[in-house]
Amino acid sequence: MTAMLSVLEFHLVNYRRTWRSSALTTLVMPLLVMLGFGVGVGAYVEGGVGGVPYLDWIVPGLIASTALQAAVGEATWPVFSYFEWLKVYFAQAAAPLRVADILGGHLAFMLFRIVLSAAVFLAVAAAFGTLHSWWAPLTLVVALLVGLAVAAPTVAYAASVSSDSYLIILMRFAVLPMSLFSGVFFPIGSLPELLRWVAYVFPLWHGVELSRDAILGTSPGLLGLVHVACLLAWCAAGCLLAHVRFRRRLVI
Amino acid sequence: MEPHPTAPPAAQNPTEDFLIHARGLVKRFGDFTAVDGIDVDVRRGEAFGFLGPNGAGKSSTMRMIGCVSPPTSGVLEILGLDPRRDGPRIRARLGVCPQLDNLDIELTARENLTTYARFFGIGRREARRRADELLEFVQLAERADSKVEPLSGGMKRRLTIARAMVNQPEVVLLDEPTTGLDPQARHLVWERLFRLKQQGVTLVLTTHYMDEAEQLCDRLVVMDGGRIVAEGSPRELIERYSTREVVELRFNADDQRAYAEKLDGIGERLEVLPDRVLLYVDDGDEATAEVHRRSLSPASVLARRSSLEDVFLHLTGRTLVD
Numbered sequence: 001m002t003a004m005l006s007v008l009e010f011h012l013v014n015y016r017r018t019w020r021s022s023a024l025t026t027l028v029m030p031l032l033v034m035l036g037f038g039v040g041v042g043a044y045v046e047g048g049v050g051g052v053p054y055l056d057w058i059v060p061g062l063i064a065s066t067a068l069q070a071a072v073g074e075a076t077w078p079v080f081s082y083f084e085w086l087k088v089y090f091a092q093a094a095a096p097l098r099v100a101d102i103l104g105g106h107l108a109f110m111l112f113r114i115v116l117s118a119a120v121f122l123a124v125a126a127a128f129g130t131l132h133s134w135w136a137p138l139t140l141v142v143a144l145l146v147g148l149a150v151a152a153p154t155v156a157y158a159a160s161v162s163s164d165s166y167l168i169i170l171m172r173f174a175v176l177p178m179s180l181f182s183g184v185f186f187p188i189g190s191l192p193e194l195l196r197w198v199a200y201v202f203p204l205w206h207g208v209e210l211s212r213d214a215i216l217g218t219s220p221g222l223l224g225l226v227h228v229a230c231l232l233a234w235c236a237a238g239c240l241l242a243h244v245r246f247r248r249r250l251v252i
Numbered sequence: 253m254e255p256h257p258t259a260p261p262a263a264q265n266p267t268e269d270f271l272i273h274a275r276g277l278v279k280r281f282g283d284f285t286a287v288d289g290i291d292v293d294v295r296r297g298e299a300f301g302f303l304g305p306n307g308a309g310k311s312s313t314m315r316m317i318g319c320v321s322p323p324t325s326g327v328l329e330i331l332g333l334d335p336r337r338d339g340p341r342i343r344a345r346l347g348v349c350p351q352l353d354n355l356d357i358e359l360t361a362r363e364n365l366t367t368y369a370r371f372f373g374i375g376r377r378e379a380r381r382r383a384d385e386l387l388e389f390v391q392l393a394e395r396a397d398s399k400v401e402p403l404s405g406g407m408k409r410r411l412t413i414a415r416a417m418v419n420q421p422e423v424v425l426l427d428e429p430t431t432g433l434d435p436q437a438r439h440l441v442w443e444r445l446f447r448l449k450q451q452g453v454t455l456v457l458t459t460h461y462m463d464e465a466e467q468l469c470d471r472l473v474v475m476d477g478g479r480i481v482a483e484g485s486p487r488e489l490i491e492r493y494s495t496r497e498v499v500e501l502r503f504n505a506d507d508q509r510a511y512a513e514k515l516d517g518i519g520e521r522l523e524v525l526p527d528r529v530l531l532y533v534d535d536g537d538e539a540t541a542e543v544h545r546r547s548l549s550p551a552s553v554l555a556r557r558s559s560l561e562d563v564f565l566h567l568t569g570r571t572l573v574d
């Protein structure tokens with residue numbers, strides 16, 4: 001455990017040098033989104049969705065989506081670079097760390113970044129008065145789940161590819177469709193059957209639904225358990241796969 | 253070809269006397285055999301060298317000793333422990349300077365050391381103290397707070413060596429510690445490594461530089477094609493595989509081979525290179541006199557002591573294999 005924490009600490013020291021540049025994005029993105037979607041697009045969506053004003057309806061989805069973006073951002077190029085360009089993982093492997101410490105420490109840092117981004121968004125959303133329930137802070141837990149469910153398999157992928165152009169492919173063919181067809185901007189009921197399966201299978205939609213229930217104060221019922229189970233399954237399978245891929249690369 | 257030298261007499265209890273003990277150590281990558289059954293024993297406090305041409309298997313061996321690469325077969329014991337089982341425990345007592353620097357170029361020199369120290373469970377304050385001490389040791393104290401990226405190659409190398417010392421290791425593994433450094437930087441590194449050795453730290457290094465091996469190593473092995481082809485102290489190797497002196501003759505001719513016949517019988521061995529002829533002799537002056545007695549007039553004559561380089565080229569050949 002302390003070994004893994006020392007790896008987390010390494011990433012935090014690195015973050016201390018770069019947080020200023022990323023902090024702006026973390027703060028400005030939610031503001032832009034609020035103004036663009038809430039005030040701009042929202043004006044065209046009469047009556048909101050199911051009686052909820054459009055801005056209030058999309059905010060929970062955007063928070064889950066922010067977790068996705070942060071997870072993908074931290075799990076692609078940084079991981080690829082630590083194998084291929086900076087070789088940081090190899091330096092760590094020569095220290096008395098296990099593969100699980102190296103991987104776990106980095107994932108822990110990713111979760112920190114993910115929750116931070118989601119928390120900033122949540123705070124901005126609160127300032128705009130779009131939160132309907134005291135359950136709203138629970139979205140941060142959901143963001144953690146979505147974050148790990150996305151980050152872990154992405155890490156496994158980034159540890160496996162031979163060139164960073166494969167990371168761009170991941171962005172185009174996995175992240176973008178997931179962002180569009182996961183009920184963030186409109187209910188998935190309006191999607192054709194096939195695309196609805198994108199929502200069912202990938203992690204984001206489950207997170208969007210849970211966040212929405214938390215922020216609007218509606219009960220997810222038993223379906224909530226299914227969402228959590230799906231997210232946990234992605235987390236578990238992703239971590240396992242990432243561990244296998246890390247071992248492959250680091251123990252040769 | 254000379255017979256293989258016999259291994260040093262086996263100790264009563266290998267785990268006690270040898271910090272590194274390998275028998276029939278093999279490393280394969282797929283079908284390719286990088287290390288082909290080597291026997292190595294490194295005693296506490298000695299400086300042990302791996303010499304060998306590119307692709308000989310030096311780094312593969314170092315990585316097995318560093319417990320980041322599991323052996324394919326054979327016996328390997330480090331500090332009396334089994335790397336297959338006790339990897340982290342062994343690595344806690346090793347220092348590693350890999351062939352290619354893998355510093356975090358976005359952090360400062362000091363942060364590279366302190367964050368690395370934390371991986372060994374060293375407390376924050378102690379980590380900082382050691383970092384400052386080590387930066388002093390490798391003469392990088394003024395650059396403590398500058399990022400690593402703009403540092404020169406020599407500075408990065410020194411920082412990597414400092415990082416390898418952060419856990420006060422019993423054994424330091426140095427894979428080509430001075431490759432690519434200018435003479436000043438090399439001498440500084442040598443001097444620091446020599447000091448470590450005096451402090452009782454066991455050094456295991458690979459190198460392409462014969463002068464480095466002669467300066468630093470008490471004992472060394474020459475590897476070629478994954479096997480050990482010779483073993484001993486630099487002195488022993490020169491005595492066993494070369495003569496005391498070498499005379500280098502250059503003739504004003506396109507083809508030096510024409511002279512080989514005329515030089516026949518001088519010294520123990522003669523080698524014709526494209527640009528010169530080498531005579532392996534006991535007494536350089538005497539051999540030179542004999543050359544002149546045979547009324548040969550080379551354009552230049554150089555009589556010198558035999559070096560490890562002669563041994564190395566004799567054992568591993570002069571032609572590039574890769």
Ligand SMILES: Nc1ncnc2c1ncn2[C@@H]1O[C@H](COP(=O)(O)OP(=O)(O)OP(=O)(O)O)[C@@H](O)[C@H]1O
Pocket residue numbers: 252281284285286304305306307308309310311312313351
């Ligand atoms: N991970 C790997 N996969 C496949 N082959 C490898 C791997 N690592 C090393 N080799 C091969 O094993 C052989 C020995 O490599 P090694 O790096 O041990 O040589 P070396 O003696 O350190 O050479 P150099 O002086 O160039 O550093 C080389 O032919 C190399 O291509």
Ligand SMILES: [Mg+2]
Pocket residue numbers: 310311312351427
């Ligand atoms: Mg090498």
